[in-house]
Amino acid sequence: MDIDFEKLYNTYYMRVYSFVMTLAKNQDAAEEITQKAFFKAMTADKKYRGDAAELTWLCAIAKNLFLDELRAKKRIVEVGTDVASSDASIEHALVDEDSAFRIHQTLHGLEEPYKEVFGLRVFGELSFKKIGLLFGKTENWARVTYHRARLKIMERMDAK
Amino acid sequence: MNISCDVIKDLLPLYHDDVCNESSRKIVEDHLADCAACRAMLEKIKDNPLDERIRKERENVIKHHAQAVRKKSLTVGASIALVLAIPVLVSLIVNLAVGQALDWFFIVLTSLILLASITVVPLVFGKNKGLWTLGSFIASLSLLLITISLYSGWSSWPFVAIVSTLLGLSILFGPYVLSRLPLAGFAARHKGFLAMMANTLLLYAVIIVVGLFVQNANYWDIALAMATVCLPLPWLFFLTIRYLKANAFIKAGLCFIFSGLFFSIIDGVVDWVLFGAWTNPLSAANLFAWREISTINANISMLVLTTSCIVGIILIIIGLLRKGRISAKSGKLQ
Numbered sequence: 001m002d003i004d005f006e007k008l009y010n011t012y013y014m015r016v017y018s019f020v021m022t023l024a025k026n027q028d029a030a031e032e033i034t035q036k037a038f039f040k041a042m043t044a045d046k047k048y049r050g051d052a053a054e055l056t057w058l059c060a061i062a063k064n065l066f067l068d069e070l071r072a073k074k075r076i077v078e079v080g081t082d083v084a085s086s087d088a089s090i091e092h093a094l095v096d097e098d099s100a101f102r103i104h105q106t107l108h109g110l111e112e113p114y115k116e117v118f119g120l121r122v123f124g125e126l127s128f129k130k131i132g133l134l135f136g137k138t139e140n141w142a143r144v145t146y147h148r149a150r151l152k153i154m155e156r157m158d159a160k
Numbered sequence: 161m162n163i164s165c166d167v168i169k170d171l172l173p174l175y176h177d178d179v180c181n182e183s184s185r186k187i188v189e190d191h192l193a194d195c196a197a198c199r200a201m202l203e204k205i206k207d208n209p210l211d212e213r214i215r216k217e218r219e220n221v222i223k224h225h226a227q228a229v230r231k232k233s234l235t236v237g238a239s240i241a242l243v244l245a246i247p248v249l250v251s252l253i254v255n256l257a258v259g260q261a262l263d264w265f266f267i268v269l270t271s272l273i274l275l276a277s278i279t280v281v282p283l284v285f286g287k288n289k290g291l292w293t294l295g296s297f298i299a300s301l302s303l304l305l306i307t308i309s310l311y312s313g314w315s316s317w318p319f320v321a322i323v324s325t326l327l328g329l330s331i332l333f334g335p336y337v338l339s340r341l342p343l344a345g346f347a348a349r350h351k352g353f354l355a356m357m358a359n360t361l362l363l364y365a366v367i368i369v370v371g372l373f374v375q376n377a378n379y380w381d382i383a384l385a386m387a388t389v390c391l392p393l394p395w396l397f398f399l400t401i402r403y404l405k406a407n408a409f410i411k412a413g414l415c416f417i418f419s420g421l422f423f424s425i426i427d428g429v430v431d432w433v434l435f436g437a438w439t440n441p442l443s444a445a446n447l448f449a450w451r452e453i454s455t456i457n458a459n460i461s462m463l464v465l466t467t468s469c470i471v472g473i474i475l476i477i478i479g480l481l482r483k484g485r486i487s488a489k490s491g492k493l494q
Contacts, residue, residue, distance in 0.1 A: 147173035
């Protein structure tokens with residue numbers, strides 16, 4: 001059994017990105033913060049392996065980076081330079097990324113194992129067989145769980 | 161047959177992905193013909209703008225991250241290269257100022273290039289870092305050694321160093337390099353054989369290069385004879401383990417017997433090759449006398465031969481039993 005490490009890394013990267021999207025609501029900002037979080041993790045802790053247990057830790061780093069940026073932005077706004085344009089750009093970003101933000105917000109609220117199976121399939125592009133192996137279950141279990149996860153997400157997004 | 165919608169709902173994902181068996185498929189299709197609700201459910205499964213959106217976003221995000229990582233390692237690589245350029249510049253200026261012409265400067269330059277080959281190269285190359293690093297390491301090491309020899313009274317010692325380094329690297333990294341190279345056909349299916357051939361050829365290359373450097377008339381007979389006499393053992397091991405269709409026990413048993421035979425007669429073979437006189441090394445064996453060197457040698461050879469043959473035969477018997485047992489159980493050979 002050879003699990004594709006690149007695909008798992010992509011899954012975890014996208015999970016952190018998805019989490020940051022629920023905070024930043026803006027694709028560019030979310031990308032930047034996620035990159036910074038991963039670089040910080042890789043340089044700070046030599047034991048960084050990129051497995052599921054560190055997902056929480058990575059999200060914590062990302063959240064702190066987001067709060068730092070927020071504080072920095074607030075300070076710039078308070079100084080008074082370009083107050084009007086910054087307001088407009090934030091609103092503009094919100095409107096644009098609204099649907100992406102809502103998807104990630106819904107994803108964030110999904111229960112396990114739906115969240116992880118969905119993540120592994122869409123973010124990691126792993127086959128149902130490999131996903132089943134990871135959970136110690138069958139390929140069919142992975143397939144059905146994935147479809148149920150999709151339906152749940154669509155239901156919740158329509159409900160909002 | 162009246163299958164409930166709940167059961168059909170469970171089957172729909174399998175039906176949509178076309179992994180149902182014949183009878184399940186028929187049941188689903190029969191039900192869908194009459195049930196609008198389940199048809200709508202199937203449409204929901206098919207319709208996936210959500211998936212598309214997420215996949216597109218994911219592609220972008222992953223691509224941007226890969227680009228950022230690339231940029232970072234390129235920056236680090238460039239910084240290291242710049243730092244290494246400082247001693248190069250300094251030595252260039254000093255050599256020109258103090259000496260008539262550039263000489264030791266080239267030694268500094270080639271040694272820093274060697275350093276760059278193991279620090280800057282892996283950072284700068286995205287694909288196949290390992291192969292590029294290994295290649296540039298070998299090239300820059302050769303350059304350095306030849307430069308040193310050029311500027312310190314030329315002799316052919318660099319080639320001894322280079323070829324022996326190549327032999328060492330081939331033994332250590334040969335399998336890795338072969339697994340990464342794009343090989344096809346015969347080469348792809350016999351990588352182990354290629355590795356063994358490469359190591360054997362390099363061993364002879366080392367012997368030749370050393371011989372040319374040492375320039376001793378007696379060297380060639382002894383060196384070539386010794387290498388050729390010793391090589392059969394690792395080759396026998398390799399061919400047995402890689403190509404013999406038998407289970408691990410049988411292979412191990414055979415290898416034990418080969419080693420025992422080899423070590424017990426090697427003395428006699430070497431004597432015969434070098435001096436033309438064949439004596440049975442075991443003839444002086446007398447397990448009750450341990451005083452003279454010849455007796456001790458013979459006794460040890462005898463013991464090694466006996467023990468390894470016994471162990472080998474035991475292992476072969478175990479292997480044959482397992483083979484018999486497993487083929488009796490399930491018709492499959494181990």
